[in-house]
Amino acid sequence: MTSSTAIPRPKLELKKHALTAISYMLPLVVAAGLLIAIGNLTGGTVIEDYSQEYTWQSALLSLGVLGMGLLPPVISAAIAYSISDRPGIAPGLLIGMIAGSIGAGFLGGMLGGFLVGWVVLALRRHLRVPVWAEGLMPMMIIPLLSTLIVGLLMFFVIGIPIVWATEALTGFLTGMQGEARLVFGAILGAMAAFDFGGPVNKTASLFADGLLLEGVQEPEAVKVLASMVPPFGVGISFLLSRLLRRPIYTRQEQDNIKIALPMGVCMITEGVIPIAAADIIRVVVACTSGAAVGGALSMWWGIGSPVPSGGLFIVPAMTNPLLFLAALAIGSTVTGLILFAWKKKVSEEVDPAAVVAEPEEEKDIDLSEIRFS
Amino acid sequence: MKLVAVAACTSGIAHTYIAKEKILGAARSLGWDASVETQGTIGTETPLSPEDIAAADVVLLAVDIKVGGRERFEGKRVVEVGTSTVIASPTKLLTAIEQKLSE
Numbered sequence: 404m405t406s407s408t409a410i411p412r413p414k415l416e417l418k419k420h421a422l423t424a425i426s427y428m429l430p431l432v433v434a435a436g437l438l439i440a441i442g443n444l445t446g447g448t449v450i451e452d453y454s455q456e457y458t459w460q461s462a463l464l465s466l467g468v469l470g471m472g473l474l475p476p477v478i479s480a481a482i483a484y485s486i487s488d489r490p491g492i493a494p495g496l497l498i499g500m501i502a503g504s505i506g507a508g509f510l511g512g513m514l515g516g517f518l519v520g521w522v523v524l525a526l527r528r529h530l531r532v533p534v535w536a537e538g539l540m541p542m543m544i545i546p547l548l549s550t551l552i553v554g555l556l557m558f559f560v561i562g563i564p565i566v567w568a569t570e571a572l573t574g575f576l577t578g579m580q581g582e583a584r585l586v587f588g589a590i591l592g593a594m595a596a597f598d599f600g601g602p603v604n605k606t607a608s609l610f611a612d613g614l615l616l617e618g619v620q621e622p623e624a625v626k627v628l629a630s631m632v633p634p635f636g637v638g639i640s641f642l643l644s645r646l647l648r649r650p651i652y653t654r655q656e657q658d659n660i661k662i663a664l665p666m667g668v669c670m671i672t673e674g675v676i677p678i679a680a681a682d683i684i685r686v687v688v689a690c691t692s693g694a695a696v697g698g699a700l701s702m703w704w705g706i707g708s709p710v711p712s713g714g715l716f717i718v719p720a721m722t723n724p725l726l727f728l729a730a731l732a733i734g735s736t737v738t739g740l741i742l743f744a745w746k747k748k749v750s751e752e753v754d755p756a757a758v759v760a761e762p763e764e765e766k767d768i769d770l771s772e773i774r775f776s
Numbered sequence: 777m778k779l780v781a782v783a784a785c786t787s788g789i790a791h792t793y794i795a796k797e798k799i800l801g802a803a804r805s806l807g808w809d810a811s812v813e814t815q816g817t818i819g820t821e822t823p824l825s826p827e828d829i830a831a832a833d834v835v836l837l838a839v840d841i842k843v844g845g846r847e848r849f850e851g852k853r854v855v856e857v858g859t860s861t862v863i864a865s866p867t868k869l870l871t872a873i874e875q876k877l878s879e
Contacts (some may be wrong), residue, residue, distance in 0.1 A: 419840065419841060420842070422786040423842045425786050425787075426785075426817070429787060430817060484842070485842040600790065673791060673794065765864065774855070775853045
């Protein structure tokens with residue numbers, strides 16, 4: 404890469420870097436979470452001393468725990484990579500290790516990643532070395548200097564308030580009782596369902612994933628539940644409209660629902676987007692209401708999920724699978740009932756071909772945002 | 777018009793591929809020639825060929841995260857948007873790009 408392309412646009416792009424980290428983190432967290440679940444279910448214990456004999460159950464559980472421990476380094480390295488490309492990876496991993504060790508966890512990993520990324524960029528842009536030393540820049544100078552600078556900061560300055568904030572947050576959430584749990588579950592559930600996998604959902608998701616790394620499993624169950632309520636709720640309203648002969652979906656929408664349901668089983672909410680796009684307010688209100696009810700119940704019952712993603716397939720790994728299914732069913736039914744009662748009737752005489760051929764309504768976009776680079 | 781595009785979303789399993797279909801659909805309706813590369817969690821699929829990139833009038837990046845291989849587009853006109861823009865308004869986006877190109 405030439406030096407001209409190495410200088411990024413002036414935009415901060417915080418969200419893009421954070422999403423890149425989430426994207427690299429997800430497969431790791433799913434694999435580690437499932438390993439922990441399998442190990443726990445089969446009676447494994449975390450191995451303390453590897454010189455003693457251990458069972459395969461304990462091996463799986465311990466591997467999962469090791470995987471979870473890798474998360475702060477991977478988050479930090481992915482953010483640093485997103486900001487400053489390849490030179491960010493090595494220092495990013497190291498700073499993430501510090502975050503994990505001092506108890507700054509997920510938050511520390513994220514902040515550390517940003518700092519590493521920016522420091523590496525600054526070094527690449529401003530540090531000039533003689534020609535004979537250019538080979539040393541990527542191999543020695545950048546990794547050493549950036550790790551040294553951000554590492555010392557992490558240990559002695561910024562790590563301290565993060566550890567404090569992390570402990571306060573997890574303490575608050577685990578200490579929550581009664582109505583506070585209901586309200587928290589409802590808000591988190593509503594957020595996770597609000598935009599069908601969009602930025603609001605990702606914010607809720609990030610929050611739940613972060614807490615999982617701190618050992619708080621309940622928000623993750625709410626997130627999993629709220630991601631499945633929209634497709635199942637729409638499915639229930641479709642079923643009701645069939646049973647009670649009150650058509651509320653066009654032929655095209657019915658086809659979309661048949662695709663959205665299996666996607667919902669895998670916890671992919673996006674299948675509902677075409678149905679929501681056609682009737683945005685009713686569908687969003689119905690889905691967020693259902694997810695809020697389900698989320699509140701899930702928190703109330705104290706259901707935890709050690710795995711952040713995987714839909715119905717990971718329900719057996721939850722702390723109380725049956726109650727989770729009950730909360731999911733109740734939330735989805737609320738969504739289904741609201742949709743069925745509120746959606747306008749469509750006439751069956753509409754020529755299905757005409758419906759298919761009709762172009763989807765496109766949103767207006769801000770053209771001024773489009774720039775060539 | 778000839779368009780090459782890269783699509784990549786956060787979870788890399790759904791929006792990436794919806795975005796690809798939307799771009800191809802909009803390009804078809806406008807009579808454009810389009811190739812779309814997906815960088816999902818599974819890795820890169822349907823990679824852009826160097827010939828496609830060389831022949832393209834414009835490069836569209838429909839990405840929410842950092843994608844690999846940006847150096848392939850050096851010297852080309854590159855438009856970057858999020859996957860949500862492409863999914864919500866693919867035809868309007870392509871029309872707007874064409875307008876800006878002719879300015």
